Amino acid sequence: MTMRRPAEPGMSVSEIETPALIVDLAALETNIAMLARRVAGNPNGVTLTPHAKAHKCVEIAKLQMAAGASRMCCQNVAEAEAMVDGGIPGVLVSNEIASRAKADRLAALVRRAKIAVCVDHPAQVDVLAAAAQAQGVTLDILIEIDVGMGRCGVAPGEDAVTLARAIAARPGLRFSGLQAYHGAAQHLRKPAERAAAIEHAANLARDTAALLRDAGLPCETIAGAGTGTYENELASGIYTELQCGSYAFMDADYGRNETATPFANALFVLASVISAAAPDRAVCDAGLKAMSLESGLPVVSGADGVTYIKATDEHGQLSLTADAKVKLGDRIRLIPGHCDPTVNLHDWLVAVRGGEVEAVWATARGW
């Protein structure tokens, strides 16, 4: 990671080098506590496995574990390594691995943490079994089923049973259940659309789990869900583990869903106004290299009359109304369009409380 830290604890927010990614600790802590409380209160023993792909940060994972999370979710081996190195005792890689090199790295983590990973093809089973056996360890395996995303996952039903039998037959692997994640449902704008998508996903997971049980392969875990739909998965009665990630930070895209979310924006790009050459516009130093734009433009927070209208590599173009109070050198806070790939652009998260830097946390980006 970059050695240049954008701030040090004790600094004022006005001293942070921009552009920087800042985390509002009060909002983060509230978000973490709120979802932990909601999940702890469910009658079916459903657990929360927060997704580390949203923050890539061990310190935030520790806050989530302390609030009752059952383990952390990761999206690749490098994130899992970062979490285990940081002392997280359990990780589910909610994704597929196809190479022996990555399977070896994952198996190497088992001596320090409980590790699970997904498969959707017999060749992945072969690679994982070989790696686990070579190191004398056991990997928990979830079968990913395609419940509506059309991305990874075997077809629900008999294909999953066939694959589960292959897993159960291999030393070094333990069949653990189903990954039934419907990520696209998170961002359907209307609550009824999201509910319908998750009802469909839950039915596919339920039917597949029944077939597996009949085949003598019961599902201990049925995992899925995200910030946009976790109430639906909770209500389904079939999911056992929720993988929400964005709830810790939120972002502008979630803000565009047609539901009042209980979570507050905790993640901001802090930017400086570097050009103000005309009265109706200005330019800040946070552009494509400070934020991911694939889910839309950032929203300016707390500066009336200022709209972020265009990004280029190192420039964010701002449109100003006549009464906007932004001038050269001012700092503004931007709510990024999509939190996960924005975090991935930064080596450091600057944790602030009130006007002061409380901590500077490394991310595992680029690991």
Next chain:
Amino acid sequence: MTMRRPAEPGMSVSEIETPALIVDLAALETNIAMLARRVAGNPNGVTLTPHAKAHKCVEIAKLQMAAGASRMCCQNVAEAEAMVDGGIPGVLVSNEIASRAKADRLAALVRRAKIAVCVDHPAQVDVLAAAAQAQGVTLDILIEIDVGMGRCGVAPGEDAVTLARAIAARPGLRFSGLQAYHGAAQHLRKPAERAAAIEHAANLARDTAALLRDAGLPCETIAGAGTGTYENELASGIYTELQCGSYAFMDADYGRNETATPFANALFVLASVISAAAPDRAVCDAGLKAMSLESGLPVVSGADGVTYIKATDEHGQLSLTADAKVKLGDRIRLIPGHCDPTVNLHDWLVAVRGGEVEAVWATARGW
């Protein structure tokens, strides 16, 4: 930067850890030589100042300098520091700086390299002059004029003269000329549109330079241009310095311009197929965290019947025709939509020739 390097020299391309950013050295060298030759042959002494924001890589800057570049262009202070640390003797920061802290860092580079920077406001002049005087050095200053982007830049004409007088009056600063960059013109699809945009920009620069000359402030430098329009700036007879960056790598967005470019794609994201659960689709491990998607989806190179249709954080969804030959574990090369912000996602560039890794170069991302 990340300590984990995705490859080592001498490895086969098939051993590179994915996702990785790879540079085809033969194509890179051809691109660098081709533009150097074109610019060297111009009758007006126009020079090439390749833009380091495209590659953030000292080794590539050295190749460009060895091919005749006059200095390197950078878009922020951190890039300039990386270039000067790497031994590049001259840097133009083609952007504005508004804070004293960054002005101090820039002035500190002057003892090791010739440094120029842009302004579009008297407050930037104040900050730069204070920093230069505090360190007893001289910064070359270009006035950025807005020639059609509506981003940074004072209005062409008298506003520039007023600002030039302010620069000339300040010890520690030397008025050097105009930055007249029209970045938006690079991506206009039709040659006639690009030509018209640059003709307009050149006229504004010419008129402003004439006013400055009449005021006793001649422009030694009139800088601008990019890969999509440099022939237009060359033809204008007014530009003295071309700031092309993307020509070294090219990208899918430039491929969508309606002109046959002389440059070849030299930059690829190397990805592995991690899921192939259905005959008509597959998933690779390069998504939003391996490529910038703001200028469109990547193009699959050299794999017939395979189309990249959607990106999520760690997944790239591929659509397959019935005769596509991609299977689980295969590697594919993707031409990213936009080279600059894609490079910014990676700590390492893996330089390959034929099927072998020749070098692994650090980028200055996150500096």
